[in-house]
Amino acid sequence: MRAKKAILLALSLSFMVLPAKAANNGEQKIERTQRTYSGSKDGKSGTFVEQNKKVLQFYADPAKTAAKNAFVASVGREPNDAAEIDRFIQAKSAGALDSSTLVQIAVTTTTASAAAAKAKDVKTVLDTYVKEFGQSVSSSFAAGxxxxISSGxxxxxxxxxxxRDAKELIASNSDPALEWHSRDVDTKELKAAFGASGGWIDGYSVDFDVEAQLKATALYFIKTSFSTALTGGALDKATAIANGSGGDGLSIAGQSSRLLxxxxxxxxxxxxEGVFDVKGIFTHYTESWFPIPSSPYYKPITAVFDRSGGSWNDVLSLVVAGTSADAMLHAVYKWYSERWGQAFQIDVADATAAQLRAAAKSIYGTAISxxxxxxxxxxxxxxxxxxxxxxxxxxxxxxxFIAExxxxxxxxxxGAPxxxxxxxxxxxxLLVDDRQGEVTRAAQTDxxxxxxNLFGNPGGYANGYMKLALILIQQCRIASAGKEIPVIKTALMGSSLDGLKAWIDRNHDAKVQPAELSTLPSLGITEIEVFPNKVKNSFGESLLQSSYVEHNKRKLAEDVWFAIDPKDARK
Known part of the structure; x- marks a missing residue:
């Protein structure tokens, strides 16, 4: 031996029975282990390496070998474990080894094996929910x-x-930009589930480009009947939020789609179902005279502000509350509420599918029909x-809706009547837009x-006067050409009326005929006021009205809102 180090070798020989599938009769298996330690032995100190060799030799049990072979011959497969062989031997010894017993042995074993496999598959499902959904579910739910999966x-x-879709739908993000959920609007699903919701279902919410055009002119600040007075970057801020959030993701239809x-x-x-809460906030354009939408799924959290304007109809965003972004978002909602509407808190505890459908329908029902x-x-x-x-x-x-x-x-x-x-x-x-000759051509054909072809909200306008305002802007630009001080007008006059016509649907068929169509000059109309006023009718409802001049007399013009038949619009 070398100084300060001793190598001790120990050899142990042992005999045992190896598993039947692992060895043949007389087969040997050698296992070697090594252990290193420091200490003293036989008066010598140093580092010792202990090496062990274990020899395992298999000796077959003739009785069990015969039983195994008989099992294979009778059942048609190798036994899964010793317990199966024991049951086989017991049945044989009792003289009860008939066909039914063999089937029972096979079924019992197969069932146990299948149960183990199923348990493993359920565990995989449980792990998948934790990983992909971020929440655990019960074993019984995972089994379902x-x-x-097993049925295909x-x-x-x-x-x-x-x-992953579900996690996105209920996600709570620390990044405020991600907290604004933008959902694709499935108009067919919404119509099928809830019926019509006016222009919202077809994307006719506010058109930010139109607002931007109005803001770019001095005209925008003359009167506030188009919009609550916005100064500086307020409108830019609103536009950036909406554009950055995906447009329809802010709409009633978008958020109803999300819940649906x-x-x-x-x-x-x-x-x-019934394992998590749905909480959120949305803002809705309302007015003090309009009944506040009520629902067991949400309640107002801010006061209703009386606004004289209203160029934006509805702005809605649904988010998960209680996050690190919550304080900032509440500030944004307050900003929206003071200008555009009222904030509502959504709260559905232990949400079920039925509750979410009801909440979606309730929110969707607040849209203009x-x-x-x-x-x-x-x-x-x-x-x-x-x-x-x-x-x-x-x-x-x-x-x-009044059907008569x-x-x-x-x-x-x-394209859908x-x-x-x-x-x-x-x-x-009805005031019609025939500047491209489409109405005249239609009158001569079908x-x-x-x-x-009218002046209303279709096309992205908050109301018909917004569409008229675009003509007025062009009129002011032409009149201001070459002038140091811009010419600001509030009514369409002269050539600005070219191409605008009046349609009286005398036969009530909602189709234009040549005899029903008149130019404005032929009726003595020389001026149409573009800036509307809000007045109350006998029901206390708000009407959007302006005036026009006919044969030097000022008469009423109004942006009229027709109710839509929900059943027909569902098609």
């Missing part, structure tokens, strides 16, 4: 999902994608004759025009 009704890939999608995931059995065109009081009786109960955009009866006297007309301008309230034939006229 595993059953869908669901793949693991589909499950993972569904859980989450409800569908619950109904499919992929997201558990009316659409507008500008009309002219040619009859001179100081009101516009319509078939509905009111001409207001928002009505005290929740915009109930209604017509089919493509008021939303999306819908049943709407209409003019009642009292000689009042008579079919749409809301885009």
């Amino acid at each position: 999902v595993e059953k869908k 009704a669901l793949t693991m890939t589909q499950l993972i994608q569904s859980l 999608e989450l409800a569908k995931l619950m109904e499919s059995g992929l997201v558990p 009316t659409a507008s065109p500008i009309t002219l009081d040619l009859s001179g009786n100081k009101f516009i004759g319509v078939t509905g109960r009111s001409t207001a955009q928002r009505r005290n009866d929740a915009n109930s 006297g209604s017509v089919k007309f493509d008021l939303l301008g999306n 819908i049943r709407i309230e209409w003019m009642n034939g009292e000689n009042d006229a 008579g079919i025009i749409s809301g885009k």
Whole structure:
């Protein structure tokens, strides 16, 4: 041995029975181990290396070997464990080894094996929920999902994608920019689930480009009837928030889609019900005279502000509250509320699919179910004759549709005629846009025009006067050319009226005929006031009215809102 180091070798030989599948009779297996330690031995100090060699040799049990072979011959497969062989030997010794016993042995073993495999699959599902959904679920719920997978009704890939979608729907992000959820609007799903919701279902919310054009002129600041007075970068801030958030993701339709999608995931059995809360905030354009939407799923958290303006109809955003971004978001909501509407707190505890559907329907139902065109009081009786109960955009009866006297007309301008309230034939006229000659050509053929040929909200305008204002802006630019001080006008006059016509639907078929169409000069109309005023009707509802000049007499012009038939619009 070398100094200060001793190598001690120890050899141990032992005998044992190896597993039947691991060895043949007489087969040996050698195992070597090594252990290093410091210390003293036999009066010597140093580092010792202890090496051990273990020899294992298999000796077959003739009785069990015979039993195993008999098992294979009878059952048709290798035994899974010694317990199976024991059951086989017991049945044979008792003289009960018949066909039914063999089947029972096979089934018992197969069932145990399948149960173990199933438990493993359920564990995989449980782990998937924690990883992809961020929440654990019960074993019984996971077992139900595993059953869908094993039956072929669901793949693991589909499950993972569904859980990622669900996590996004209820996500809570520390980054405020990510906290604004932008959801794709599925108009077919919303219509099928909840019916019509006016222009919202077709994306006719505010058009920020139109607002920007108005802001770019001095005209924008002359009166506030288009919008609450905005100064400096306020409008830019609003536009940036909306554009950065995905447009329709801020709309009532967008957020209703979000809740509806989450409800569908619950109904499919992929997201558990009653295990988490849905909390959020949304803001809605309302006015002090308009009934506050009520629902068991949300409540107002700010006061209603009375605004004289209203160029934006509704701005809504639904987010998960209680995050690090919450304080900042509340400030944003307060800013919105003071200018555009009122903030509401959504709170659905232990959410179920039915509750989420009801909440989505409730929010969706606060949208406007009316659409507008500008009309002219040619009859001179100081009101516009319509078939509905009111001409207001928002009505005290929740915009109930009156079927009597209604017509089919493509008021939303999306190529799909819908049943709407209409003019009642009292000689009042719809103001039409024939600057491209489309209305004249239609009058000479099939008579079919749409809301885009009128002056209303279709096309992204908050109301018909916003569309008229674009013509007025151009008129002011032309008049201001070469002048140091811009010329500001508030009414369309002269050549600015070219291409605008009056349509009196005398036969009430919602189709234009040549005899129903008149140029404004032929009617003695020389001026149309672009800036509207809000006035109250006998019901306390707000009407959007201006005036026009006919044969030197000032008469009523109004942006009339027709209610839409929910059943027809659902198609």
